Every structure is written in C-alpha cells, then in structure tokens.
Amino acid sequence: MDFIFFIVKILPFLLQGLWMTVYVSFLSFLLGFSLAIIMTPLRTFAKDLAGPPITTYVELFRGTPVLVQLLFIYFGLPSLGIKLDPVTAGIVALGLNSAAYQAEIFRSALKAIPDEQILAAESLGMSNAQIYKYVILPQTLRVATPSLINEIVALIKESSLVSIIGVVELTRRGEYLVAITFKPLEVYMAVALVYFIVCYTTSRLARVVEKKYKIPGYKG
C-alpha cells in the first residue's frame, strides 16, 4: 500500500518532465521525417549523384550508437565552434539518427510500389515531381506507416538518453527523485510506467490513423 501511495505522490513531479519528453521525441521525429522525405526522392531520381552520400549518411548513423552521436554533438561540436543548448543538441542528435532509420523505412516502402505505377504516371505526361507528389509519396507513406509508428515509439524511449546531457525530462526527473528519496525501485518503476502508458497510447492512436488511411480494397 505504501508502495502505491508513494508512486501516486511522486507522479505529479514526474509528469512535469513528460512534456519535455514528448517535446524532444516529437521534434526529433519531425526532423528525421523531413530529412527522410527529402532524401527519398533524391535517392530515386538522382541515384548517381545523391545516392552515395545519402547511403554513407544512413550507414554512419545506423552503424554507431545514438548515445555516442548525442555526446559528439553536445560535447564534441563546440570544439568546431558549434554550440547547442542541451535541448537543441538532443533534438538534433535524435533527429539525425532517426532520419537514417526513416530513410531506410521509406526506401523499403518505395520498393513495395510497382514500377508500373511510375510508368503509368509517366504515360499520362506527369513530371517527376508530380509523380512523386501524387503517386509515389501517398502510397509510400501508407506502406511505411506501421514502421513509422514503431519509429515514434522508439524515439519516445530513446529520448531518455538526453537526460545525460542535462535535459530535464522524465528520466532526469526520476533521477532527481532518487537522489532525494533514496527509493530507486519505486521511482524507476513509476518512470517506466509513465513511458509505457505514453508509448502504448501513441501506438494505439497511430493504428487508428493507419486504418483510416488504408487503401480501400487492399489486402494485407
């Protein structure tokens, strides 16, 4: 009983950090999404020129730990004269990392769209930009939705890493509480619970959206 009572007591303090968690994860998802959405057509339509640098980018960010990337951007970049505050550094690091994953999500979603769709659009006299906007992108987004949902949920969890560079979000607030109360079991249990509720709600909500935009008649 004491256990539950304690958790209820600390929740308001923890929840004040939830806003920052949501803020950082949402903005880094948006940054990653925007970059990926630019990289995808470049990879398709300017394969020779833009392909190799984009692939290098993707491999670099997927092949190194996101924590190292975060530390590099926050502590390393100032030596090059680029100083970012902790929140910005966190969003940039998670966003750049997510861009690499989202670029891969879009790449495989794009592969699921038959070449004949492009051929048909071309046969109607559409330009590459029009084909991308009206034919490829809407279908790619639909195919990519389940993976994008996973990516959002992953980012909500990964955003706990920014506590390390001093961003006061959910995890950081938990650490404060542990320092004050000396009750790590209860505190981290409560922190985990809040993450779980946010992640679970997000993925449920996203499934509803996914169903709504599903292509009618599409099997699978």
Added chain:
Amino acid sequence: MAFLKVEKLVAGYGKNIVLRGISLNVQEGEKVVIIGPSGSGKSTLLKCIVRLVEPISGKIFLGGLEVTSKNVDIRKVRQMTGFVFQNYNLFPHMTVLKNVLLPLLVVKKLPKELAYKKAISALEKVGMLEFKDAYPLQLSGGQQQRVAIARALALDPTLMLLDEPTSALDPELVDEVLDILREIAKQGMTLLIVTHELDFAEDVADRIVFIEDGKIVEEGGPEEMLYDPEKERTKAFLRRILRKRLVKPA
C-alpha cells in the same frame, strides 16, 4: 506523311536487344493490331512510341513531330497519346473519379469544372460512372481496365496505345473491355493495339502486323493475315493460338 511513322527502330533493355529494326507507318484514324509471340517486342514497340522505353536507334514521328529528338518535350507527346496497360495500373489510393481527374488537373491544368465534366463523360463512355467513388482494388479486373481506358480517353488523345488490354483479365471479363474498344474504334481515333484476341482484331483492325524476334514478319488486312497469311512463321503462330480456341480439332 503518315500520322505515326516508325523508322528502323532498335530498342532493348541493357544488352538484351528486343526490337531489331522495326519500320511502321500508321495513317490518321487507322486501327492497327499487332500480334506475335511473347517476348517478340510488341509491348516494347508501344512503349518506345512515347519513350517509356528509350530507343537505342531509329526515329519515331508522331503528327509530324519527331518523338525521338532530344529537343522534344516528351511530356507534351504523352499528353496527346493514351496508353493502356495490361495490368491497368490505376492509382490504388485514389477513387475512380480521382484517377481520371488527376492528369486533367495536374498535367493539362484544366479548370476544375471542365476537368470534372471531361472525367464524368469519359467514365460514362466506359460505363463506369456509377463506380466513380469506388477505389480501384474494390473493382473487378474488367472494371479497372475500363477506368484505365477512361483515364486515357479523358486526355482527348490523338493516338491510343493499348498493350494487351485484356490479357490479365478472367475470360468472362474480356468482352466488356473489348466492346468498349470497339466503340472507341468506331469513333475514328487512331489505335495501335497489341492483342491475342483474333476475333476482335478481325472486327476492328484495318491492318494486322505480325512481329517475331523484334522484326515485322508480315503485315496486311485482317482477311489475308488471319485466313491466308503468306509467311510460314505467321501460319505457325496463328495455328498455335487458334488451337487453344478449338474444343476438338476436326
């Protein structure tokens, strides 16, 4: 000068040469049916005409314009030609109406009301107006192909290219598509059709062209081509597809 003129066309995919020097003239309003075994280059020929496949060499003229010239805006040419694919290739995320509207709005940049009018009238022609709010994957193959024909028709093409329009259809759905194509043929549009439907070819074609191994083997009116072809290879091909249609050889 012929409306469509193909001169010594060579085309292929990578090292695989599919068309080995095709020359073909089509007059305005003429209906030409192309027959030939699979892999003979029929489909590639159609795709080359609007450069969905880039020719390796040779020239193509359409309405006096050199399609194969580097300076030509191929998108303008494609707007004047309708292409119908074997697998319909409708856009699955758009309703039937939106499929037909899209090229009118974004390619031809017609005002909304006019585009809508044209789309409705094209759908009416193929008998698909009642399905305008359905999505392609909710329709049968025959219905999808009719919408694809409407999408091409709505652009008011001067030439229609039809690449095996009924080959992917269940047998009982073939006629609904062919009937529409017969209608279109009557209205005087220039048609270039790849098909294995010989009855249809006989009805519609002014001329039948037999292609094998990337070359034109023989061409002529439907009567002589279907009942009395000169070349042995044409005869052999016709025997092969006709045999399938006989219940029991006499």
